[in-house]
Amino acid sequence: MKLHQLRYFVAIVQNGMNVTTAAHKLHTSQPGVSKQIRLLEDELGAPLFLRESRELTGLTEVGQQVFNRSLTVLREIQSIRGVTADLTRAQRGTLSLATTHTQARYVLPPVIQRFRASYPDVELHLHQGTSEQIAELASLDRIDLAIATGGEAVFSEFVLLPCYRWHRKIIVPRDHPLASVQRPTLKQIAAHPIVTYVFSFNGPSSLQELFAAAGLEPKVSLTARDADVIKTYVRLGLGVGIVASMAIDPIADADLVAIDGAHLFPSHTTWLGFRQGALLRGYTYKFIAELAPHLTRDVIEAAMGEPDRAARTELLQALPLPAL
Amino acid sequence: MKLHQLRYFVAIVQNGMNVTTAAHKLHTSQPGVSKQIRLLEDELGAPLFLRESRELTGLTEVGQQVFNRSLTVLREIQSIRGVTADLTRAQRGTLSLATTHTQARYVLPPVIQRFRASYPDVELHLHQGTSEQIAELASLDRIDLAIATGGEAVFSEFVLLPCYRWHRKIIVPRDHPLASVQRPTLKQIAAHPIVTYVFSFNGPSSLQELFAAAGLEPKVSLTARDADVIKTYVRLGLGVGIVASMAIDPIADADLVAIDGAHLFPSHTTWLGFRQGALLRGYTYKFIAELAPHLTRDVIEAAMGEPDRAARTELLQALPLPAL
DNA sequence: TACAGTTACGGACCGCGTAAGCATA
DNA sequence: TATGCTTACGCGGTCCGTAACTGTA
Numbered sequence: 001m002k003l004h005q006l007r008y009f010v011a012i013v014q015n016g017m018n019v020t021t022a023a024h025k026l027h028t029s030q031p032g033v034s035k036q037i038r039l040l041e042d043e044l045g046a047p048l049f050l051r052e053s054r055e056l057t058g059l060t061e062v063g064q065q066v067f068n069r070s071l072t073v074l075r076e077i078q079s080i081r082g083v084t085a086d087l088t089r090a091q092r093g094t095l096s097l098a099t100t101h102t103q104a105r106y107v108l109p110p111v112i113q114r115f116r117a118s119y120p121d122v123e124l125h126l127h128q129g130t131s132e133q134i135a136e137l138a139s140l141d142r143i144d145l146a147i148a149t150g151g152e153a154v155f156s157e158f159v160l161l162p163c164y165r166w167h168r169k170i171i172v173p174r175d176h177p178l179a180s181v182q183r184p185t186l187k188q189i190a191a192h193p194i195v196t197y198v199f200s201f202n203g204p205s206s207l208q209e210l211f212a213a214a215g216l217e218p219k220v221s222l223t224a225r226d227a228d229v230i231k232t233y234v235r236l237g238l239g240v241g242i243v244a245s246m247a248i249d250p251i252a253d254a255d256l257v258a259i260d261g262a263h264l265f266p267s268h269t270t271w272l273g274f275r276q277g278a279l280l281r282g283y284t285y286k287f288i289a290e291l292a293p294h295l296t297r298d299v300i301e302a303a304m305g306e307p308d309r310a311a312r313t314e315l316l317q318a319l320p321l322p323a324l
Numbered sequence: 325m326k327l328h329q330l331r332y333f334v335a336i337v338q339n340g341m342n343v344t345t346a347a348h349k350l351h352t353s354q355p356g357v358s359k360q361i362r363l364l365e366d367e368l369g370a371p372l373f374l375r376e377s378r379e380l381t382g383l384t385e386v387g388q389q390v391f392n393r394s395l396t397v398l399r400e401i402q403s404i405r406g407v408t409a410d411l412t413r414a415q416r417g418t419l420s421l422a423t424t425h426t427q428a429r430y431v432l433p434p435v436i437q438r439f440r441a442s443y444p445d446v447e448l449h450l451h452q453g454t455s456e457q458i459a460e461l462a463s464l465d466r467i468d469l470a471i472a473t474g475g476e477a478v479f480s481e482f483v484l485l486p487c488y489r490w491h492r493k494i495i496v497p498r499d500h501p502l503a504s505v506q507r508p509t510l511k512q513i514a515a516h517p518i519v520t521y522v523f524s525f526n527g528p529s530s531l532q533e534l535f536a537a538a539g540l541e542p543k544v545s546l547t548a549r550d551a552d553v554i555k556t557y558v559r560l561g562l563g564v565g566i567v568a569s570m571a572i573d574p575i576a577d578a579d580l581v582a583i584d585g586a587h588l589f590p591s592h593t594t595w596l597g598f599r600q601g602a603l604l605r606g607y608t609y610k611f612i613a614e615l616a617p618h619l620t621r622d623v624i625e626a627a628m629g630e631p632d633r634a635a636r637t638e639l640l641q642a643l644p645l646p647a648l
Numbered sequence: 649t650a651c652a653g654t655t656a657c658g659g660a661c662c663g664c665g666t667a668a669g670c671a672t673a
Numbered sequence: 674t675a676t677g678c679t680t681a682c683g684c685g686g687t688c689c690g691t692a693a694c695t696g697t698a
Contacts (some may be wrong), residue, residue, distance in 0.1 A: 001405065006404075044405070046408040062408055062411060066407055075399045076393045076396050077325060080325065080368070083389045085369075156631055156632065235587075309634065
């Protein structure tokens with residue numbers, strides 16, 4: 001069994017069982033790839049692919065298992081390469097993040113600015129998406145770090161570290177009746193149409209449930225996917241906006257009144273995740289420290305070394321968590 | 325980077341940094357091994373070994389990290405081989421167990437007898453030792469399954485499945501004053517010298533503490549490492565024996581009176597452990613089923629697929645656990 | 649001089665690329 | 674006829690074993 005045989009095998013699977021395109025991406029010839037797969041199957045003594053005449057149409061059960069384990073092998077090989085790359089070319093490399101709109105738009109810009117100043121030669125890739133899309137990228141090993149809120153269940157094989165806590169704020173135009181209320185009640189808010197996130201509103205522990213629990217059924221005039229859209233419509237007088245606390249810019253949003261919602265809505269934790277056993281480059285630790293200063297290298301390595309998630313959680317609960 | 329380079333590297337480390345002996349065990353020449361290590365170091369761009377002139381004296385920090393990850397790689401490669409070996413040569417292979425005296429002597433014999441009848445061509449290896457020795461073998465990948473009681477903390481990267489519960493029994497000669505007592509108290513027992521396991525007596529939640537909590541300080545006439553020795557000395561009248569319930573053979577021990585101790589001593593769980601992500605052969609599932617019928621393949625695969633130990637524990641707590 | 653690792657070299661093997669073959673839509 | 678995998682074959686690299694070499698106790 002050779003490493004490149006596993007690489008070929010994985011490439012074929014990841015290219016929809018198409019040997020020709022896989023060979024292209026591997027910068028090699030198609031017959032070579034075919035032959036190596038054949039050799040691998042011969043050595044293992046069982047076919048990896050389901051075949052219809054000459055076409056490959058899927059994986060056998062054996063193929064599926066071998067595929068999973070091959071991924072682990074190739075991941076580790078990549079990490080072994082990284083071990084020394086980190087020492088000899090410490091200032092160069094890539095860092096791929098996946099995160100949600102709110103983080104990408106409001107939280108990460110200053111973090112990334114500081115990071116780029118320290119490591120100008122690190123190639124940064126920022127992928128924006130929903131929790132599910134982030135999880136997808138993560139499971140395919142396409143990213144080094146995931147930053148998100150909620151959806152912990154989706155990232156079951158990941159080490160999740162809490163970054164900071166945040167809460168919701170209520171935004172209204174200056175001339176709105178709520179603008180002068182310091183601590184509005186749910187009832188006062190529900191008297192007006194609401195503009196908020198699509199994802200905040202539905203599902204369990206949502207705003208909808210929160211209002212319902214108080215016997216209220218607010219009118220929702222608009223649900224958007226990001227705070228910029230919400231603020232735009234609040235400015236147009238469509239209703240009361242409910243957004244994440246860090247989405248408010250004191251200067252750019254000076255025309256709006258932001259009212260603290262901590263007494264009404266539960267707080268949330270944004271976490272950072274990466275695959276258990278992943279190799280984090282030196283600059284990755286630096287990036288994390290810029291994002292969440294309490295996540296020092298020692299803390300991260302301690303959490304990574306603890307295979308049990310419950311024990312990790314306990315370990316991390318002692319940390320002072322910043323609030324935004 | 326080639327797989328055999330990692331194999332060579334690991335072999336050298338596991339043979340005390342000696343290239344010559346490593347080459348021997350690998351059935352190849354010493355210069356070849358040297359050269360491959362050199363190529364590997366060149367490719368990684370950093371030395372893996374600490375050297376004094378030409379001698380290898382230890383691992384660099386990089387070497388240590390590469391070593392750990394190489395082990396994972398080789399383990400996975402081995403598993404990939406096993407995936408098909410299990411299908412094509414399902415009846416052949418090896419099964420290595422590590423366990424304690426009580427299991428090896430009293431619990432496993434009938435299990436192994438039934439297993440051998442089904443799979444005469446599977447080579448069985450049974451290693452007996454203390455919890456620490458078992459953990460050592462397990463961490464070196466020398467065994468497929470560990471079976472033990474207690475010491476859960478030592479096996480942190482293992483999947484632990486509960487096999488059965490057991491409790492302690494009190495054994496005395498037929499003519500002993502306690503022989504006719506159905507439910508003796510701790511005080512009645514403490515009136516006589518005690519013969520029990522070394523490991524049961526010391527440490528936290530030990531018998532010593534249990535008696536002390538009741539304000540008693542029994543005289544311990546002998547601590548042994550196994551029940552056979554304890555029974556021998558109980559027969560000689562050295563005192564009251566306290567042994568695991570499964571260590572009593574109704575026929576061979578008919579000359580002793582065994583009194584249930586479930587009302588006095590806490591019960592224990594014997595568990596079975598293997599490395600998370602290990603490949604279990606078909607006959608291994610069969611063996612486990614012989615040992616603990618509630619651990620069916622479905623249950624084991626569900627537990628193995630759950631990366632979080634707390635969730636695993638929860639999953640397993642619903643199972644009906646046999647008592648011995 | 650014994651021991652441990654390095655350097656040097658010829659042979660065998662193997663993976664690659666090109667080119668031709670074959671089956672399916 | 675286009676697509677996609679297989680077979681055939683020559684080239685080049687690489688891994689191996691033997692043998693000679695170098696440095697250390």
